[in-house]
Amino acid sequence: MAGMPELDWDILTSVCGHVRDVATILSISLTCRTLRAVAVKRLLETQFVVLTDTRSILSFKQFVNADRTRLPSVRKLRIDILPGRIDEDTRAEAIQSLLDLFQRATHLESLVLPHPESTYRALGSEPRFLEAISRLSTLCELALEQRWAPNEEIVSNTPSRLKTLRVSLAILFSSDAWFSEPAQLYSLLERIAPTLEVLEVLDRPVAFDNRDGNSVVFPALRSFRVVAVSHMTLVWTEDLVRMFPVLNGTLSFEGLHCPYKEAHRRARELNQASQLQKTWKSLDRVVGHVNVICMLGLTCPVRHLMLNGICKHSMGQLGDTLATTLPTHVKLSVDLSHGMHIFEDLLPPEVAPRLTHLVLFLSFCDYKSMLIDDDVLVEMKGAQWPVFLAEVIAALNGARLTHLRIVMQCCINRDNWPSGFAPYSPDFLTALKAIGEGPEDTASNFMSALPTLQYVFLTTTGDSNDDWVPPKARSPSPNSEEYEPLVLQGQWRSSSVWRNVNGSLERLASDEEEELIEANDLTLTMEDHATLQLREVTPLAGETTGWLMYD
Numbered sequence: 001m002a003g004m005p006e007l008d009w010d011i012l013t014s015v016c017g018h019v020r021d022v023a024t025i026l027s028i029s030l031t032c033r034t035l036r037a038v039a040v041k042r043l044l045e046t047q048f049v050v051l052t053d054t055r056s057i058l059s060f061k062q063f064v065n066a067d068r069t070r071l072p073s074v075r076k077l078r079i080d081i082l083p084g085r086i087d088e089d090t091r092a093e094a095i096q097s098l099l100d101l102f103q104r105a106t107h108l109e110s111l112v113l114p115h116p117e118s119t120y121r122a123l124g125s126e127p128r129f130l131e132a133i134s135r136l137s138t139l140c141e142l143a144l145e146q147r148w149a150p151n152e153e154i155v156s157n158t159p160s161r162l163k164t165l166r167v168s169l170a171i172l173f174s175s176d177a178w179f180s181e182p183a184q185l186y187s188l189l190e191r192i193a194p195t196l197e198v199l200e201v202l203d204r205p206v207a208f209d210n211r212d213g214n215s216v217v218f219p220a221l222r223s224f225r226v227v228a229v230s231h232m233t234l235v236w237t238e239d240l241v242r243m244f245p246v247l248n249g250t251l252s253f254e255g256l257h258c259p260y261k262e263a264h265r266r267a268r269e270l271n272q273a274s275q276l277q278k279t280w281k282s283l284d285r286v287v288g289h290v291n292v293i294c295m296l297g298l299t300c301p302v303r304h305l306m307l308n309g310i311c312k313h314s315m316g317q318l319g320d321t322l323a324t325t326l327p328t329h330v331k332l333s334v335d336l337s338h339g340m341h342i343f344e345d346l347l348p349p350e351v352a353p354r355l356t357h358l359v360l361f362l363s364f365c366d367y368k369s370m371l372i373d374d375d376v377l378v379e380m381k382g383a384q385w386p387v388f389l390a391e392v393i394a395a396l397n398g399a400r401l402t403h404l405r406i407v408m409q410c411c412i413n414r415d416n417w418p419s420g421f422a423p424y425s426p427d428f429l430t431a432l433k434a435i436g437e438g439p440e441d442t443a444s445n446f447m448s449a450l451p452t453l454q455y456v457f458l459t460t461t462g463d464s465n466d467d468w469v470p471p472k473a474r475s476p477s478p479n480s481e482e483y484e485p486l487v488l489q490g491q492w493r494s495s496s497v498w499r500n501v502n503g504s505l506e507r508l509a510s511d512e513e514e515e516l517i518e519a520n521d522l523t524l525t526m527e528d529h530a531t532l533q534l535r536e537v538t539p540l541a542g543e544t545t546g547w548l549m550y551d
Helices: 007-014 022-029 031-044 054-065 087-103 114-122 127-135 151-157 182-189 237-243 262-274 289-295 310-326 366-371 372-379 386-393 424-438 441-449 511-521 527-531
Strands: 047-052 076-079 112-113 141-144 164-168 196-200 225-231 250-257 282-289 302-310 328-336 357-365 401-415 457-468 486-501 505-508
Touching: 047 054, 054 087, 087 127, 112 527, 127 151, 141 151, 151 164, 151 182, 151 237, 182 505, 237 262, 250 527, 262 289, 282 289, 289 302, 289 310, 302 310, 328 527, 357 527, 386 441, 401 424, 401 527, 424 457, 424 486, 441 457, 441 505, 457 511, 486 511
Parallel strands: 047 076, 076 112, 112 141, 141 164, 164 196, 196 225, 225 250, 250 282, 282 302, 302 328, 328 357, 357 401, 401 457
Antiparallel strands: 457 486, 486 505
16 A cells, blocks of 8 residues: 555664654654654654643644544653643643543653642642652652652652652752751652662752661662752761762762861861771762762762862872772863962873873852962963963863863953952953854864863853942942942853864854754863853843953
């Protein structure tokens, strides 16, 4: 029959069932009418259905009602409805459509609510929505990514045997203590603890400072991530090893920080001693502030190490951490505001030959320099880009890098309250901005110095602010009603990707950059993205889009 495929239907269906690439699935759907249904089914099995407003909800309802086999094929659902996105006159229909979706999507595996409270309110705080989520029994992944009072009820009573959980604990537990205890966490997750493989705790840190030998156990957990902005207490690695005995994926403490004093140095020694008895075989990725990760004293190999908070005062902690974890992939976020000449001992000799992928996020923000000594201020005012670049390249000698990503950020601020900001080098910033306009020479310098390099990723970015205060308002506090500064801002951002082709540089298309970054583990952390501070909005009245350079 014309239009029918020649291969056996079961064989074609089996082949399509192994395809995950969206472009390939869409191509299959265009071959003939017969395969379109198979391709649509596969698309629903592999991709998230994203519902954000009345239109998307009702359009998806119409789509699945056109073929009764579609809704049972839905595997992944993301509902992210912000205020004002549900029309009042169609709210009841939208709610009923979601309830029908929960009931009829009998193989739903992933449910993600980035803003659960906003979504709930947009739906008129409909109790049946909460009840429907609580009854889902087929989920492998659940994400409640922001604070919502029902989070505790949903997680603790879910009939699903979850493997992945991302949950905000911002308003959970009755204790006044900011840090939650492992026993509290376990009591919340006891029902799913035997099957849980990935746990991400958001908005509230977990304390691992008891050393009491009575830690609860998550027997299947492979990855553990805490995201919370807080000062970190002492951490005992033996608590972590006991609680997560088979951990081999990601261990992350994003947003948590601490100083590095005698107590922390002693904690590192004790942590390393405890790992002589028991530790993990290896970890795929470790993320956190350099002082926190150094305190852990990890002795197992780590493939990908992502460290924040590095400056001239933490180079010792950086060296110790690299030397004991021996990573092949490294991301270092370096604050240059405490001093720019810090690269001489960047890579310990035992690490450099192993290192193949390196990301350097270099941040210079002049307002951080107000508390630094005069010598550093003089150094920063006289900084020259060629000297700085030579120091970075020299630090990488001996490394067998194949992939290098440099992100250089400058944030220059000046206002009249209370006393202005630190001096900086106009020559340095002018040169940096010029790299964005002509990055080939910089890429060539790296390629020439590091013959094993295959790819160089260069990003330069700047943000300048001038909060000008009218003379009559300079004496009152900034909180005064008379304080009305005129804000002028300017920004730039430039990125390029270069490939070594038989000794010659080839610039790749910009649309290849993100894919290559993801595929080669060259990403930045959440804190890095927050530091970039680049606004994606139209300039306000009085703002400029160009870079402001001050005398």
